[in-house]
Every structure is written in structure tokens, then in C-alpha cells.
Amino acid sequence: MSDTSITHSLMGGKLHVYKRPGSSFWQCSAYEGGKNRRATTKEESLARAKQVAEDWYLELRGKLRSGEIKTEKTFKDAAAQFEREYEIITEGQRNPLYVEGHKRRLKIHLIPFFGPMGLSEITPGQVQEYRIHRHEKAVKERGKPPARSTMHQEIVCLRQTLKTAVRHGWLQFMPDLSEPYGKSGKIAHRAWFSPEEYKQLYEATRRRVRAPKRPRYKWESEQLHDYVLFMVNTGLRPDEAARLQYRDVTIIEDTASGDQILEIVVRGKRGVGYCMSMPGAVLPFQRLIKRNKPEDRTEPLFPKHHRQLFNTILDEEKLKFDREGNRRTAYSLRHTYICLRLMEGADIYQVAKNCRTSVEMIEKHYAIHLRTSIDIAAVNVRRERPQPVQKPRKSNPDGR
Template identity: 70%
Template sequence: MAEQHDLMGGRLHLYKRGDGKFWQCSTYLGGRNHRASTKEESLSHAKDFAEDWYLELRGKQRRGELKNEKTFKQASEQFLHEYEIITQGERNAQYVKGHGINLRVHLLPFLGDKGLSEITPGLVQEYRIHRSKTSKTGKPPARSTLHHEVVTLRQVLKTANRHGWLQFLPDLSPPYKTSGKVGHRAWFSPTEYRTLYMATRKRAQQPLNNRWKHVCEQLHDYVLFMGNTGLRPDEAGRLQYRDVKVVRDRDSDETILEIEVRGKRGVGFCKSTTGAVRPFMRLRKRNKPKPEDLIFPGGAQRELFNTILDEEGLKFDRDGNRRTAYSLRHTYICIRLMEGADIYQIAKNCRTSVEMIEKYYAVHLKTTLDASAINVRKPKIKRETPRVLTAEDA
């Protein structure tokens, strides 16, 4: 039988667990059990620790500091357990993993020991300030980064609310800067895009070293493929040869690619422009793949891609936005809009929403403005000067 001692009139218990070497202490206070390890092997030292611990808890109870509620850490554990199971197959694994990283690295160190009722709009604002001051890079995190962390925080609080641990959700919206500056995504204008693919073509034909010829050819076809399909880089990275078919489109009477896309929103479909057909045919001929092989196993060869951008002066746009492989998707959307494509069809083909396109793409394209509607003039109505009535008229 485990050795046990009762202290403080039986309200405090000192005991050992099995073959454990340290004494443990426990008490029932404020409607719940409290336990702690004394980290002591000596019974006399363990008694001193346990009594001090108990008296500290009593002091917290009198001051109203003793929490009788779930903590943010406990709610986080419940959220991660539920979310991973419920969204299995519905959400990208990396997206699910991102919630866990946000909690472990940023949210739990700041909020972990807080009771759920203590998480107020003011405390969340303090968290935003804390993140801005303690960034490892020396500059505050991007607006989107902080937004994703608050999304994780909101999901945890919703979990607590569903389980009855939290009566209502606090307002987590950022004060002062409720609507950020409306900007556009970094993209390549038609002239810049031509400069880019001419540079990748030249590098593919004349590599600096013959060992890199295959990589240069892959990058050239990647740029053309992405600029004519509008795929996200992660979608292109999952694309297999069996997901792409060369077809004769009956609506446009053109040869295009029909692509089965597996991305963050599950399975979707995309129809390319004719410009994607020849790069895909070259990829298939060059690599002699099996149906299940990845089309771009090495991604976009980021280092070579960035080198060419730097050489051509295309790494940043005029507003200082950094261009990446994602900019090829933005280029596809913008050029299609400039050529008069229907915005709803573009949204469906790119697996996004009309709202997102209007906010980040259409806002800066002059071709989306209809001068005939803006400069319309209403015809002036010729009005007669009213005649003054005289006594004879009466």
C-alpha cells in the first residue's frame, strides 16, 4: 500500500505514486482537485513544500485568483484532437499542421495558462502588440501571418464554446486598422511576362553548364505551363501526368489541357489556354513518365527561378512587391481579365471567388473600367422660360 500522510486537518494529502521517488501533494479546493509534485525525496522537506503550496492556494482562493474553469491550453488540446479527425481528407494536411504550429510557437506561450474567460478583446490586442515587439526577424509579422494566428485562436475559442466551457466568443477583430490598404498581388505585365519566358527559353537553349540543361528546360516549361493554367504552386507540385489530358475543346474549337487539380479545397478542374499544350507535350516527351509520376517533382527550381528574376530585374514590381512562382498565377488571372474574359468563369477555373478577384486583381486593371459607362452624358432638356401672367390673362 502506498505511503500517505494527511496534513492541515486532513485537508492536505502527501503521498507517493507506485515506485516514484518524489512525494506528491493534493487537496480539494474551490470545487476541484489540485495536485502537484514536491520534487522532494525527504519527507520533512516534502511536508514543508506541501504546506506552503496549500497556503498559497488558499490565498489565491480568497483573492479570487483561483481558476475553476478550463484554461486556453486545455481548449487547444481539445481543438487539435477534434480538428485533425473531423477534417481528415477535407483539409490540406499542411493547413491542419499550421494550426498546431501557431499554437505551439506563438499562442500557448502567451495565453496557455489563461482561463478562457480571461481571453478578452483587450488581451488579444496585447497579444498583437507582443507579437510585433518580439519578432525574431526584427520586424513585425505580416498582416496575413497575424491574421492566421487569430484564426487559430478563434477556432480554439469556438471549440470551448461548443463544449460549454465559454459562454460567448469575444470580439477578435483588430481595432483601428479594420480595413487595410487595398493593394494588388505581384504579377507580370504582358511585356514583363514575355521578358521572363524569353529569358528562361534562352537559359534552356544555352545553359551555363550542360549538367543543368534538364533543370533549365524544366523551368522554362514550368513558367509557360503556370502562366497558361493559373494553378497554385502547391497544386502544380501535386500534379501527376494522369491528371492532365490534351483535348479538343468543342466550345472554343481549340486544343487545350483539361486538368484535374488537387489542392487546398479538394479536387477541382481547370481548362488551360492553348499556350500550355506545347510545354506539356515537351515535358511528357523529355521525361518519359509513368501515369502516376509527378509533372514537376522539383517544384519551380526556386533558386534558378530567382536567379533569372534578378538578372532580368523582375524580382520586385514597381510597388516593391516581391515576385515568386505564385505571381505566375496572378499573371494568368490579370491577362485573362485584360483580354475580356468573364470574371465568374475565371473564378471557377482558378478555384477561387469573384470577390477575391475583384479585391486583388480587377482593382488595378484599367481594362475593367468601361469608359463609355463612365463618360456617359445625359441629354440636356430644353426648358422654356416661364411666362409671367398679366391681369388680362386672368
């Protein structure tokens, strides 16, 4: 029998030395820690290979006892399973960018910190160490800590990964991921344009259309002007507007008012929804058709985002920041639509439905700072004080 078919057992049958076909070196293997572990001795001599194999086996046992080698699934294993499941199960239900965001958080932040840890080692204390690590790293690299929303999304990703491990029986129970010493976050309103500021903005974009800095910027100026009017009269998110195609928009008649409005099929982070615009969105849409002359109804309404020109006009008009220092972006046009509708007395449920959001979100981030959200009559109600009843005076027995 040749050496390639010979296996030698050592250490009471717990260690095996063998050769693979076509290899001149002896290999060794042992079943420890719930899995079969192998290594090469890099020796051609059987005697020396046995010595190396015994040393390797004893070192392996020592590492297992000290915890240097994990005998359980690691966070990296759970992250790989979560990525595989999440992308398949949420296909069509979650925006691909949101799914990709979780992958990015795992790759850049969570796996480098938790990856080699066994799942049972991820305790509330380790999660708090991660928060401190992220804070210190961000301050060192960028000069400021990560935003509260950024940390929230990373903890959400961590929680979903650990839930995957629980479902597969790799982790017995979920650790407490709540933030210690926490306090209620400040509810700040989102940056928007007041009616006066909105008028200042669209008049500035109109002036840019009439007198662009250079003739070749005329098309971009016209597109931006119609973009501002379209967004404030529809309440679309910027990513929804970027996906919008001509076939998604139809001019219809509002049966209640008789005005022409737009019926829009919206594709965004919450799937497919519908939006009924204000009458002010019709003329910008008609101008877009006349200007761009789409040959195919699948062409986008706004093929460019015009971010640079938009920010330039905001800076020129001193509208980039609101009075609380909140930065205004294209998203502020959506916030403006919601606030203007509430100021006009629109039903908050219908506004939420038309904007594909919740009443809770609108009450938390929009209506809370509008004076029109306070019922003055209910606040300043006055009740008449009851007049004290005067008791009749008793007469004296002697008639006096």
C-alpha cells in the same frame, strides 16, 4: 494493520495523510479548487509528515485564494482539445499544411503567451497585449513587424481555439478579438507580368534553354521554360502544380474553338477541382512527356521547383519587382493568367470557377487595377441637355 493501509485525516477531514504501497514516505492529499490535489511530504516519520502536510495545505489554500493556482481550464487545455478535434474533423477537407500551420502558430506564439492563463482571463485587453508583444518581438528579432496576414492567421487560430472552449462549456462567451484603432487595409494588387513583361520572361527562359550556363543545367532550363508557359496558360497555384501527376492531365478538344486544350484534375488547398487550360499549355505538356518519358503516370510533372533559376532570370531581366515594389514569385504566373484572361474580356465568374477562387477575390486583387475593367462607354456617356421652351409673348390689349 500496517502503516501502508492507514490513512490519517487532518484539518476537519479536508486533509489526508497516507502511504502508498512500496513507498517509505508519507503522502498528503486534499480536494480543493474542483480537483483532488496530491503531494509527497518526503518524510518517513508520521509526526513530521503531519506538520509538512498542514503547511502544504495552508499554502495551497492561500494560492487558490490569490489566483496563483487556476481552478478553471487554461488556454493550453483548450489548445490541446482544439488540435485533437481540428485534425480529425477537417481530414480530407483542409490541406494538411494548413492544419499543420495552426499547430505551429499555437506551439510557437499563442501557447507561450496565453498557455497558463485561465480561459476567463483572456480578455480583449489581453489580446491587444498579445498584438503588442508580437510586434515588439518581431522587430527585436527580425527588424520588422509581422505581416498583416500573419497576425490575421494567428488571431484566426486564437478564435477557433476559444470557440472550442465555448462548445465544451469551459468559457461562457467569446471575447471581442477585433483590432482597436483599426482602419481599412490598403487593397494592393498582386504582382503579375504585363503582356510585354511576360513576353520578356518567356523569351529569357527560351534563351536559357538554347544556351544554358553549363551543359548539366540544360534539363533544368527546359523544365523551367515549360513551367512558365504551363502556369501562365493554366492559372494553377504553385502547390497545385507541385502535386500534379501525368495521370491528372488529359489533352481534349475544345468544342467551341476546335483547339486542343488540357483538362486538369487539380488537388490543392480547396480539395479536388478542375481546370481547363488555354491552348498554349498543350505544347509544353507534350514536351514534358517527350523529355521525361514517365514510366508511371503517377510521376509528377514538375519534380523540382526550379526556384533558384527562376529568381536568377528575374534578376537578370530586372523583373523581380513590379513598379509598386511587390516581389514577383511563381505565384505571379497564376496572377498573370487571371489578369490576361480579364484583359481579353473573359467572364469573371468563369475565370473564378476555373481558378478555384471567388469572384470577390478577383475583383479585390486583380480586376481593380485593370483599365479593361472600366466600361468606358458607361463612364463617358453624354446626355443631351433639353432645350429651354420659349413661352409666346403676350400681346398688348391695344394691339401694339
